[in-house]
Amino acid sequence: MAESKPAFDFQAIWDSRLILLKGFGIAMFSASAAIVLAIVLGLIISLMRLSRVKPLQYFAFCYTQLFRGVPLYVLIIWVYFGLAIVANVNIPKIPAGILTLALLNSGYLSETFRSGILAVPSGQREAGEALGLKRREITRFIVLPQAFRIVVPPTGNQFVDAIKDSAILSIIGVPELMRMAQQQANVLYRPFEFYTVAGLLYLLAVLIVSKFLTRLEQKLAGYSKSTKKVKPFEMVQDTTGSEVVA
Amino acid sequence: MSKNSINTEVENSASPIANRRNFIKGAGVALGATALSSFASPAQAVTAPTVNRAANATGSGSILDKIISTKKIRFGVDLTFAPLQFKTAAGVPTGYIVDLAKRLAASLGATPEWVEIPFGSLFAGQAAGKFDMSGIAATIKPERAQVVLFSGAPAFVESNVVLLAPSSTIRSLAALNSSRVTIAVVVGSSQEAAAALLYPKAKLKRLENQAALADVAAGRSQAMIVGEFEVAGAIKANKKLKVLKVAPVFVDENSFFMPAGDYDMKNYVDTWLRYETSHNTLAGLWDKYVGNDARKLGLQSVSVKSSWT
Numbered sequence: 119m120a121e122s123k124p125a126f127d128f129q130a131i132w133d134s135r136l137i138l139l140k141g142f143g144i145a146m147f148s149a150s151a152a153i154v155l156a157i158v159l160g161l162i163i164s165l166m167r168l169s170r171v172k173p174l175q176y177f178a179f180c181y182t183q184l185f186r187g188v189p190l191y192v193l194i195i196w197v198y199f200g201l202a203i204v205a206n207v208n209i210p211k212i213p214a215g216i217l218t219l220a221l222l223n224s225g226y227l228s229e230t231f232r233s234g235i236l237a238v239p240s241g242q243r244e245a246g247e248a249l250g251l252k253r254r255e256i257t258r259f260i261v262l263p264q265a266f267r268i269v270v271p272p273t274g275n276q277f278v279d280a281i282k283d284s285a286i287l288s289i290i291g292v293p294e295l296m297r298m299a300q301q302q303a304n305v306l307y308r309p310f311e312f313y314t315v316a317g318l319l320y321l322l323a324v325l326i327v328s329k330f331l332t333r334l335e336q337k338l339a340g341y342s343k344s345t346k347k348v349k350p351f352e353m354v355q356d357t358t359g360s361e362v363v364a
Numbered sequence: 365m366s367k368n369s370i371n372t373e374v375e376n377s378a379s380p381i382a383n384r385r386n387f388i389k390g391a392g393v394a395l396g397a398t399a400l401s402s403f404a405s406p407a408q409a410v411t412a413p414t415v416n417r418a419a420n421a422t423g424s425g426s427i428l429d430k431i432i433s434t435k436k437i438r439f440g441v442d443l444t445f446a447p448l449q450f451k452t453a454a455g456v457p458t459g460y461i462v463d464l465a466k467r468l469a470a471s472l473g474a475t476p477e478w479v480e481i482p483f484g485s486l487f488a489g490q491a492a493g494k495f496d497m498s499g500i501a502a503t504i505k506p507e508r509a510q511v512v513l514f515s516g517a518p519a520f521v522e523s524n525v526v527l528l529a530p531s532s533t534i535r536s537l538a539a540l541n542s543s544r545v546t547i548a549v550v551v552g553s554s555q556e557a558a559a560a561l562l563y564p565k566a567k568l569k570r571l572e573n574q575a576a577l578a579d580v581a582a583g584r585s586q587a588m589i590v591g592e593f594e595v596a597g598a599i600k601a602n603k604k605l606k607v608l609k610v611a612p613v614f615v616d617e618n619s620f621f622m623p624a625g626d627y628d629m630k631n632y633v634d635t636w637l638r639y640e641t642s643h644n645t646l647a648g649l650w651d652k653y654v655g656n657d658a659r660k661l662g663l664q665s666v667s668v669k670s671s672w673t
Contacts, residue, residue, distance in 0.1 A: 133453065195488070202492035291442075291481040301451070304444035307601030309574040 127308055131315050134302045138312075141298030142319050148212065148287060148294060149280040152219030156280070157273065159220060160227030165257075167232050178228065185225030190286055194218040198290040215287035215294075222283070223276050230276070234269035235261055267338045274331035278324050285320070295319060426628035427496045428472075437474040439465050439499025440490060442483040447653040448520075448593050449500050457499075460593075460653035464519060465499040465620075467645070471636055484552065487511055490623060497629065501618035503554045512621040513630050517637035519619045520650060521666050523592045523612035524555055529583045530604035537610055540587055541565045548576035548585035555589040558614050581605055589613055592665055596657035609662045642670040 131138070166178035185193070198214040201207040209217065238261050246256035288297035299316035303309040431437045441457065443449050449459040457478050469476040479495040486502070489495060490512050501519040502508065528534055540547060541563040549556040551570040559568055569576070569585050573594075580588040581602040590598070592612070599605050619637070622629045640646055650667035658665035 199488045199492040301444045303574055305446045305450045
């Protein structure tokens with residue numbers, strides 16, 4: 119009787135490790151490039167939304183609703199195939215994937231940044247005005263630095279989403295982790311092993327990003343683990359044995 | 365004065381508020397049109413042949429001229445279907461149809477470039493001009509022929525057979541047509557369309573390829589209809605799977621496709637395929653990659669051969 123293969127054959131994974139790691143690298147690169155572009159776009163859109171110029175406000179509103187409202191699947195089909203068919207704009211697949219992820223995430227980040235800017239107490243702006251600073255200077259030197267601390271955690275969450283969303287770039291053939299896992303699973307007939315490892319690699323990436331963001335948040339909050347915590351009031355005994363407040 | 369009458373007055377005047385509303389309406393219409401076009405474009409890519417011709421990689425000229433002048437040919441491929449089209453461990457494209465595509469490129473004095481796109485997006489990719497022509501063969505279906513131009517000569521014929529679950533007691537094709545039988549089929553495939561017509565009483569489970577195989581291996585579906593080329597690999601990975609050793613359920617003709625309307629290229633590919641068929645190139649490659657393994661499993665495997673020999 120022929121010997122059947124074990125239920126889980128991780129030798130196939132080991133043999134495909136370079137292919138999977140290359141896919142992992144492309145997934146991380148795509149998500150990172152997309153989030154950087156999304157931060158820039160999101161900041162511009164949030165400032166347009168807060169602008170006093172009405173057309174800019176309307177444009178920013180429409181932009182946010184469009185890219186938050188259209189599913190990623192549709193957006194990527196539109197950017198990669200639609201633009202080529204309708205406008206003869208032929209974007210290669212990795213840039214198309216990055217652009218799509220950036221557009222989607224910028225829609226969410228623009229709202230994150232807007233709420234972050236609005237969360238800065240109005241007294242800060244008034245103080246700037248009292249010092250004779252111009253509106254642009256107040257935004258640049260007073261509001262944005264404080265808003266930055268507020269928006270770091272939700273921006274980090276958006277980055278985590280972008281990492282996982284990069285899996286959908288496989289539908290236009292971007293050779294990222296999910297596409298590589300799919301390819302190897304189809305060729306070697308080991309879907310459970312390949313998708314499990316792909317899942318673990320995404321989890322690893324998310325854990326690393328989360329750790330980095332926690333540190334960044336701590337740094338921005340002025341927190342240092344090396345700082346000794348001192349109780350505000352400490353009861354000690356004096357030479358007579360009676361307790362006094364030190 | 366009612367709220368409505370206020371609105372009417374404001375809208376009738378040319379005030380800034382009215383302009384703002386008009387702007388919002390305009391923006392809404394523009395947004396709607398954009399959203400609609402974003403949803404409609406992929407569908408149009410599949411249904412409107414006129415769009416495809418306009419989006420031909422070379423505009424109005426034939427890709428044949430472009431390939432000959434640039435000495436490069438961009439093939440659209442999905443390299444996840446061993447042994448027809450896949451990559452070696454070193455990442456080199458190979459397989460029955462890939463070897464054929466390489467020979468086609470060589471006959472034109474061109475170097476092949478492989479543009480990898482999942483199979484489901486290949487037709488949209490052709491319409492969008494992402495590649496010159498397919499480097500793999502697809503089943504010649506009338507609805508596909510509305511958006512791309514298939515070669516008139518088959519690159520291979522695909523016998524569709526039945527894989528059975530380990531505990532299955534099915535012994536004939538007729539036994540599949542029962543309400544107690546669940547048949548796994550690949551969603552969107554010709555097998556799905558055929559199973560619905562041939563076995564109307566059976567329950568169909570529409571899944572992705574690997575999920576369908578796993579479903580049968582686990583015994584959740586009693587049978588799966590697959591192309592013969594996939595059987596050897598599936599049984600190698602799941603030795604408990606069985607093949608129903610009867611005549612094929614049906615046979616599909618598969619061939620290369622190119623931009624709709626490019627009859628110069630089609631004429632070349634037709635001629636080249638007929639020539640290679642008559643010289644038994646297709647039959648030799650088929651046996652190397654598919655036929656020999658399929659016949660070892662007791663399957664009928666038919667290669668494309670000249671009818672004159």
